[in-house]
Amino acid sequence: MRYWLMKSEPDEVSFDDVLAAPDRTTAWFGVRNYQARNFMRDQMQPGDGVLFYHSSCAAPGVAGIAEVASGPYPDASQFDPSSKYFDAKATREQPRWISVDVRAVEKGRYLPLTEMRGVPELDDMVLLRKGSRLSISPVTPGEWNAVLRLIRQEQ
DNA sequence: GCCAACGTTGGC
DNA sequence: GCCAACGTTGGC
Structure with a gap:
């Protein structure tokens, strides 16, 4: 069982x-x-824990807990010319991009990025590294436990 | 809107 | 295979 953050x-x-x-x-x-x-394709398993992160918004942060709910399969949007995610180089025979299903599990307190930066257990989180832009990043069990404790805190 | 940081592209 | 130019991400 692994843990992930998905933006x-x-x-x-x-x-x-x-x-x-x-x-x-x-x-x-x-x-x-x-x-x-490659994280989705090679490492994710159904049941893995997911921190659902809101990015590019007024107050970025972890909005809830989710789980991986499927194995990898071709991302349909790569084949759709009307989608902004269309990829002319992808074919049905040779897809380039994949999806997984994600199921929402628990909504706790909203945990803003600004608060995460002050938490010692999260010092090494990939998300918080300077210049990190990965939309999917691994989360250690220690980081996972720290985030869950924070979002389950009373407001 | 700015801009640092990173990823991708393509000429050579 | 190098690397400059360009595009994108994403917090601020």
């Missing part, structure tokens, strides 16, 4: 959107970075 722009897909979706599950599409793709 989503809440204007596109927010944690509440996933909570409201059928089976609280959504396809994670639009990843167009090879390192992030």
